[in-house]
Amino acid sequence: MHEFIIDFHFMHIKDNLEALYREIPPCVKIVAVSKTHPVERIREAYEAGQRLFGENKVQEMTAKQPLLPDDISWHFIGHLQSNKVKYIAPFVSMIQSVDSLKLLAEIDKEAKRNNRVIDCLLEMFIASEETKFGLDPDEARAILSSPAFSTFKNIRIAGVMGMATFTPDERRVRKEFRLLTHCFYALQSEFFSHDKCFHEISMGMSGDYKIALEEGSTIVRIGTAIFGGK
Numbered sequence: 001m002h003e004f005i006i007d008f009h010f011m012h013i014k015d016n017l018e019a020l021y022r023e024i025p026p027c028v029k030i031v032a033v034s035k036t037h038p039v040e041r042i043r044e045a046y047e048a049g050q051r052l053f054g055e056n057k058v059q060e061m062t063a064k065q066p067l068l069p070d071d072i073s074w075h076f077i078g079h080l081q082s083n084k085v086k087y088i089a090p091f092v093s094m095i096q097s098v099d100s101l102k103l104l105a106e107i108d109k110e111a112k113r114n115n116r117v118i119d120c121l122l123e124m125f126i127a128s129e130e131t132k133f134g135l136d137p138d139e140a141r142a143i144l145s146s147p148a149f150s151t152f153k154n155i156r157i158a159g160v161m162g163m164a165t166f167t168p169d170e171r172r173v174r175k176e177f178r179l180l181t182h183c184f185y186a187l188q189s190e191f192f193s194h195d196k197c198f199h200e201i202s203m204g205m206s207g208d209y210k211i212a213l214e215e216g217s218t219i220v221r222i223g224t225a226i227f228g229g230k
């Protein structure tokens with residue numbers, strides 16, 4: 001009976017991932033959002049071939065990382081306090097949720113201490129909900145044109161990230177994703193026209209990734225559709 005349950009879960013995650021691999025074009029990265037799920041579930045996804053995982057809490061990410069294989073790429077996707085950057089800087093491959101110059105300066109400092117370059121996305125505010133974090137286009141411009149920014153050698157701005165409003169209104173979600181894509185191209189032409197590293201648009205979760213793909217997403221962040229409900 002016990003064996004059966006383990007098998008069932010294994011099939012479940014593997015099947016979910018394989019369906020996503022079939023559906024999502026290979027040029028789009030799938031971040032398996034493993035927050036709240038135990039390492040055994042992450043290992044099941046790993047066995048199915050998944051190598052990119054996302055967590056939104058520093059403590060949870062640093063607890064799980066040493067228990068899992070080294071060839072996993074960890075993306076941090078939650079709100080990040082500057083004083084906690086040091087805990088993830090030794091291993092994190094991308095921080096998707098950069099929303100201030102202060103945070104970026106801290107990431108640069110800690111990346112340097114670890115002899116690394118850390119990829120970062122600028123988290124843009126696209127939703128109409130008060131609770132979501134993120135920059136507006138002028139705040140992003142202010143960061144990218146600040147004198148401090150030009151001194152950062154250990155971060156690489158790889159693109160933008162955004163979360164749409166949690167709503168069944170697909171037109172609204174599409175409009176918000178379109179805004180993020182527009183924002184990406186505006187920042188690209190203004191600040192990164194000679195920098196191929198700036199190429200990612202991270203948008204789309206379990207409920208809205210299909211719309212996000214139609215609107216130009218290059219990274220989707222999918223939790224529930226892989227691991228099931230909490």
Ligand SMILES: *Cc1c(COP(=O)(O)O)cnc(C)c1O
Binds near residue numbers: 035
């Ligand atoms: C939890 C989370 C996701 C994944 O959400 P699902 O609806 O479970 O796919 C994606 N992005 C961020 C920032 C998250 O916190």
